[in-house]
Amino acid sequence: MGWEEKQVRGYPEFVQTAQRYRGRPIFALFCGDKDAEGRSWCPDCVTAEPVVRMELHNMPDESVFIYCLVGDRAYWKDPNNEFRKNLKLTGVPTLLKYGTPQKLVEEECFKAELVRMLFTED
Amino acid sequence: QEAAKYEKKVMVLDFVTPTPLGNSWGLGGTCVNVGCIPKKLMHQAALLGQALQDSRKFGWQFTEEVKHNWMTMTEAVQNYIGSLNWGYRVALREKKVTYENAYGEFVGPHTVKATNKRGVEKLYTAERFLIATGERPRYLGIPGDKEYCISSDDLFSLPYCPGKTLVVGASYVALECAGFLAGVGLDVTVMVRSILLRGFDQDMANKIGEYMEGHGVNFIREFVPIKVEQIEEGTPGRLKVTAKSTKENQIIEGEYNTVLLAIGRDACTRKIGLDKVGVMINEKTGKVPVNDEEQTNVPYIYAIGDILQDKLELTPVAIQAGRLLVQRLYGGATRKCDYVNVPTTVFTPLEYGACGYSEESAVEKFGEENIEVYHSHFWPLEWTVPSRDNNKCYAKIICNIQDNERVIGFHVLGPNAGEVTQGFAAAIKCGITKEQLDDTIGIHPVCAEV
Numbered sequence: 001m002g003w004e005e006k007q008v009r010g011y012p013e014f015v016q017t018a019q020r021y022r023g024r025p026i027f028a029l030f031c032g033d034k035d036a037e038g039r040s041w042c043p044d045c046v047t048a049e050p051v052v053r054m055e056l057h058n059m060p061d062e063s064v065f066i067y068c069l070v071g072d073r074a075y076w077k078d079p080n081n082e083f084r085k086n087l088k089l090t091g092v093p094t095l096l097k098y099g100t101p102q103k104l105v106e107e108e109c110f111k112a113e114l115v116r117m118l119f120t121e122d
Numbered sequence: 123q124e125a126a127k128y129e130k131k132v133m134v135l136d137f138v139t140p141t142p143l144g145n146s147w148g149l150g151g152t153c154v155n156v157g158c159i160p161k162k163l164m165h166q167a168a169l170l171g172q173a174l175q176d177s178r179k180f181g182w183q184f185t186e187e188v189k190h191n192w193m194t195m196t197e198a199v200q201n202y203i204g205s206l207n208w209g210y211r212v213a214l215r216e217k218k219v220t221y222e223n224a225y226g227e228f229v230g231p232h233t234v235k236a237t238n239k240r241g242v243e244k245l246y247t248a249e250r251f252l253i254a255t256g257e258r259p260r261y262l263g264i265p266g267d268k269e270y271c272i273s274s275d276d277l278f279s280l281p282y283c284p285g286k287t288l289v290v291g292a293s294y295v296a297l298e299c300a301g302f303l304a305g306v307g308l309d310v311t312v313m314v315r316s317i318l319l320r321g322f323d324q325d326m327a328n329k330i331g332e333y334m335e336g337h338g339v340n341f342i343r344e345f346v347p348i349k350v351e352q353i354e355e356g357t358p359g360r361l362k363v364t365a366k367s368t369k370e371n372q373i374i375e376g377e378y379n380t381v382l383l384a385i386g387r388d389a390c391t392r393k394i395g396l397d398k399v400g401v402m403i404n405e406k407t408g409k410v411p412v413n414d415e416e417q418t419n420v421p422y423i424y425a426i427g428d429i430l431q432d433k434l435e436l437t438p439v440a441i442q443a444g445r446l447l448v449q450r451l452y453g454g455a456t457r458k459c460d461y462v463n464v465p466t467t468v469f470t471p472l473e474y475g476a477c478g479y480s481e482e483s484a485v486e487k488f489g490e491e492n493i494e495v496y497h498s499h500f501w502p503l504e505w506t507v508p509s510r511d512n513n514k515c516y517a518k519i520i521c522n523i524q525d526n527e528r529v530i531g532f533h534v535l536g537p538n539a540g541e542v543t544q545g546f547a548a549a550i551k552c553g554i555t556k557e558q559l560d561d562t563i564g565i566h567p568v569c570a571e572v
Contacts, residue, residue, distance in 0.1 A: 101205035108212065117215055 003056065003063040009033075011082035014068045018098055021064040026098035027119065028066040029109075030089060032076060041073045048093040048109035055112055058119040066098075097121075124445050126217040128452035133246060134219055135226035135236050139258075141275045142268040148207030149214075149221070152256050152428075153437040155203055160278035161298055163199045165469045168305020172471075176508035190306040192283035200279055228395035232422065235395075250451070253401075253410070253418075253425040254440065255394060257387035262290070266350030270361050271381040274299065282357035284308065285379030290347055292318040294468045296384035297330065301471040304339045311340040311376070313347065315368060315385075319468070323480030326516075326533050333472040333514055333535075342376075344368045350381055389429040399423065404431055414458050416447050434464050465547035467540035472514060475543030477550055479531035484520045493530075494521045496556065502537055519559070527556035542570045 006021075008014050018026055029052055032042030040046050056065055070076055070083050070092060083089045096103035097118060108114050125132045138155075140146045147155035167190070174188050214221045222244075224236035229245070236244050259273035272280065274295055285308065289300040292314040304310040312334075319327035335341055345365040353360040358379035365374050389408035396403060396410075402419045403410050409431035416424045424447060427440035442459050449455035465477035484493045497518035505511070520531030532546045549559075564570070 100208075101201055102208045104212070111216070114212060114215055117211060121211070 002061060003059045003065060005056075005065045005067060007067045007069075009069040010071060011086070014066065017064075017066055025060050025063040026066060027059060027063060028068055028094075028096055028098055030068050030070050030083065030092050030094045030096075032092050033069050033072050042076075042092050044106055044109070045093040048095070051110055051112055052093075052095055052115055055115045055119055058116050060120075063119075123213060123217050123219060124448040125452060126219050128448070130452060132219045133248070134214065134221045135224050135234070136221070137223060137225040137237075137239075139225070141273065142261075143272065143276055145276045145279060147279070148204065149210045149223075150203075150207055151254075151437075154206050154210075156275045156278055158437060159203060159206070160199045161274075161302075162469060163202070164195065164278070164302045165298065165305075167195050168302040168471065171305055171307070176504075176510070179508040192306070193281075195306070196279065196281070226394065228399045228401075230398060249422065251423045252444070252447070253391075253394070253423065253429065254427045254444070255390040256428045257389050257435075259383060260386040260388050261383060262347060262385065264348055264350065266352070266361075267383065270350050270352050270359075271383045273383050277382060284382070285358045286377075287311070287380045287382055288313060288363055288376065288378040289382045289384060291384035291386070292316075292320070293384055293386065294319060294322075294470075295387075296382075297334065297470045298468065299382060299384060300339050301334060301469070304334070304337070305471060309340075310338070311342060311378070313342045313345055313365060315346050316344065322468070322474075323476065323482065323531075323533055325481055325518075326474055326476070326535060329514070329516060329535055330468070330470050330472060330474055333511075334470065336511075337471060342374075345374065347381075348373075353377065387428070387435075391429055407431070415450065416443055416459070433461055434466070436464065436466060439464055463547065463550050465543045467543055469540070472535055473537060473539035475532075475534045475539030477532045477543055477547040478529070479520055480533075481518075481520055481531065484522075484531055488522055488524070488530075492523050494523055494527065494556075495519070496521065500536065504537070519556070521556045529554050529556060529559060545570070 006017050008017050014028070018028070029049070031045035031049065032040045034040045059065065071081070075081055076092060091106045093109045094103055094105050095109050095115065095118060102118055102121060104114055104118055136149050138146045153159060171188070171190060211221065222236055222238070224238040224244070226234045226236050229235045232247050232249070234246050234251070236246060259275055261267045261271070277284070277299060284303065287303055287308055287310050289296050289310060289312045292312065296312060297318065300310050300312045317324065317327070318331045331341065342365070345367050347363050347365045349364040351362045353362050361378050361381055363376050363378060363381060365376070366372070389410070391403050391408045391410060400420055401410065401423055410418055410425045410429050411431045412418055412425050416426055418425055426443040426447065428435040433439065439459070439461065446455070446457050446459050449457070463478050465475065467473060467475040479487070481495060495518055497516065499513050500515045500517065501512040502515055515536035517534040517536070519529050521527040522530050529550055532543065532550060534542050536542070
């Protein structure tokens with residue numbers, strides 16, 4: 001069946017989507033919002049996204065890749081935002097395997113090898 | 123990781139042979155997965171339970187009865203361990219160390235065969251090899267041991283509360299586990315063949331035993347199990363244990379939900395093909411003798427960690443030995459690992475920290491007339507208000523009279539013993555004497571000022 005991508009924005013939408021695909025491997029990439037020209041306020045996210053996308057084909061069959069925009073810079077900087085509080089995210093970009101402690105944060109997401117390792121690990 | 127820093131091409135072969143009950147774990151070795159880390163976290167869970175009781179005396183009011191949930195604790199601990207396993211994977215990859223989750227064994231000079239869990243075999247050659255295969259828990263060799271008993275390999279991820287538990291053994295593993303199991307409210311009995319904490323200062327060992335006995339742990343002394351049978355299946359089930367006295371002909375029986383074996387650990391050196399490359403091991407113990415540069419009798423094969431003969435089985439020792447070894451091999455360094463005056467701590471309910479000689483070994487080495495022991499009971503300030511024991515915490519130092527009363531042994535029994543001991547270990551390494559210790563003004567009010 002391969003894998004599919006879901007694009008969401010904001011915490012409630014993320015949680016709802018993750019619940020919907022419970023039982024399948026779920027990988028999520030969290031990035032800062034994009035402006036009208038499609039550029040994110042987060043420069044590291046701009047660097048990481050193409051690297052991650054190149055490796056998506058390494059995900060196991062049936063995987064769901066959730067591309068999640070977290071919000072604007074002010075929202076992200078707030079130490080109490082839901083992503084920080086509930087998902088324990090510490091930075092963007094974060095690429096994680098949902099439901100496990102496996103994740104890559106910030107510059108780790110620039111490394112294709114590490115991204116591939118996250119997608120193919122068991 | 124250290125070798126990779128010197129631009130060497132490095133591979134790690136790590137594989138966990140599942141326990142008799144099918145349990146396995148990730149990258150990191152014993153300490154991370156089924157040793158120090160989960161042990162200390164569960165010890166902390168037990169301490170927090172005690173703290174909750176004490177808190178009422180300090181004015182905290184809560185009416186609900188406080189209960190412990192085994193699954194909540196275990197899931198949290200396993201989650202943390204998982205993040206460590208992942209962290210190591212990332213670190214190895216970032217440092218360009220090749221990692222294979224496969225069982226390594228020597229098949230010929232400079233050659234190992236790696237077999238992964240699917241049975242796929244690969245051959246690798248290398249200039250040098252480092253063996254750090256550690257140990258696994260020993261079983262009793264009695265009927266029912268592998269089928270029904272668990273070991274520390276299974277305990278920290280047990281998917282159900284162990285219930286009424288019999289701990290067999292008197293090692294620090296046995297006492298630490300018995301301690302935190304009792305601390306989270308379980309009915310615990312420890313079956314001891316002879317003495318507690320063999321190899322440790324016996325005066326301190328007995329104090330630890332007394333404390334545990336006075337705080338809810340039952341001890342059955344001078345008995346060994348001869349049979350374990352299952353009365354009822356379940357999670358946990360019910361087991362019947364038959365035991366024989368080591369002194370007379372008495373036989374006793376007991377019923378428990380779980381039997382935890384902690385009678386010792388055996389080195390994993392017998393099935394890795396050491397004979398194929400001529401590495402000598404102690405046939406009786408399985409341990410590997412090495413010179414003071416961690417080299418085996420085969421010059422290109424080195425060994426570190428718990429498998430070494432006559433060396434301390436501690437994680438930091440192995441790590442230090444490994445780092446220094448690589449620095450000597452590839453960095454031109456000459457420093458060797460110092461195995462003397464290594465501090466340790468036993469995380470029993472009343473923690474015990476030690477560095478240097480036990481009283482017995484000091485007497486043996488220097489003669490009773492040449493050593494002086496200074497000791498004191500102390501009452502931690504935090505224990506006064508909740509009326510906890512005022513005569514159980516204890517500290518002693520052993521001094522060599524012939525050498526300016528140099529402190530050669532340090533022992534403390536009390537809260538945070540590990541934290542207290544670390545500083546004194548550094549002092550002992552510098553050769554602190556009793557006079558210098560006396561001259562050091564204490565921090566007040568803390569236990570360490572004693």
